[in-house]
Amino acid sequence: MSTDTTAPAQEIRKGLAGVVVDYTAVSKVNPETNSLLYRGYPVQELAANCTFEEVAYLLWHGELPDEQQLAEFETRERSLRRLDERVKRVIDELPLTAHPMDVVRTAVSVIGASDPDAADASPASNLDKSIRLFAQLPSIVAYDQRRRRGQHLVEPRDDLGYSANFLFMTFDELPSEVVVEAFDVSMTLYAEHSFNASTFTARVITSTMSDLYSAVVGGIGALKGALHGGANEAVMHIFDEIGTADKAEAWLEQALSEKRKIMGFGHRVYKNGDSRVPTMKASLDILVEHFDRPDLLALYTALDDAMQSRKAIQPNLDYPSGPAYHLIGYDTEMFTPLFVAARVTGWTAHIMEQAASNALIRPLSAYNGVEERHIG
């Protein structure tokens, strides 16, 4: 059977590699200068000087909040943290065999289905929904982590900031300042990254005039994959597989001979290193010191060194984030849901941007199936 090999009118860029599909004012990734700007601010400056709440506000509003705006925003966020009984019931119904990303995806879906204003896509309503998801995702992730350990739910505390409360709800104790800071930095670094696969998914869904919750659920589905957000979990599985630093080189040799992708390395846009890695690595170093785990740092360094001499492919943000979340105390399967809690800010900023200047996203394909034929 012959196939239609008609040459397409335009060059096909597999995976849309290098294709510019729209403008965005949310963030700028510049691989040439190895920089990442959120609304014009270098992400390193935001990580060093701002809380994650301020960064979320910036992504949504385009400007950092002044003192009063921040106080109002914090009060509102803290008032929305508690989960509805229905969301808790649905989480309780899900088997522990379900991946935590499936739990988060389902919980967001339930929040959307429970919102009588789900279909209202006005800017005010979308902002409202974004703040609610921002406030409730930590409660969902913390609850799921705890139920997997047979522990009871810990209610949020509205005298704590976002990251301190997130960790408190997860571990039922007040976290040390060092840990809160490292976690907060990771949230800021994970918050936004232009037209990555999950954000693009959310924008495609928004472009059909679907609702914000549906777009976020789609984003979660896209983030789950190991080539995207799922890599932070996969990094830790690799570390477990390798065991100790002295085995890293031989492990890598074997993995590459089997044509395996080494998780936490490589990037579609950055080819000379991910702009966020030095900041997250500095936080990892602090956590290693705090938890006295030089062995983990040795393994981190050994695999990175081996990868550099063998392939010269740089680590991406998932490489330092995975071991950082491990040290903080999360189970490996919870790492990508932590990414969701951060990235919901970027997704929703893009959803609002797409909705404000919409065009249905519908590319073309070149046909390479069988030529026209007829029945009989």
Ligand SMILES: CC(=O)SCCNC(=O)CCNC(=O)[C@H](O)C(C)(C)COP(=O)(O)OP(=O)(O)OC[C@H]1O[C@@H](n2cnc3c(N)ncnc32)[C@H](O)[C@@H]1OP(=O)(O)O
């Ligand atoms: C927060 C984030 O989402 S960051 C991304 C997280 N994902 C990962 O860490 C998964 C591992 N990395 C990868 O699979 C890739 O680097 C991706 C998917 C992130 C980027 O992929 P692409 O831009 O499509 O790069 P591509 O796959 O074309 O790589 C170019 C070459 O480098 C190789 N390469 C890239 N990354 C890796 C890796 N992690 N391990 C081994 N080889 C790799 C490819 O095999 C390819 O080699 P080839 O030319 O001999 O075929």
Ligand SMILES: O=C([O-])CC(=O)C(=O)O
């Ligand atoms: O930009 C990408 O392709 C992936 C990434 O690093 C992110 O989403 O943070």
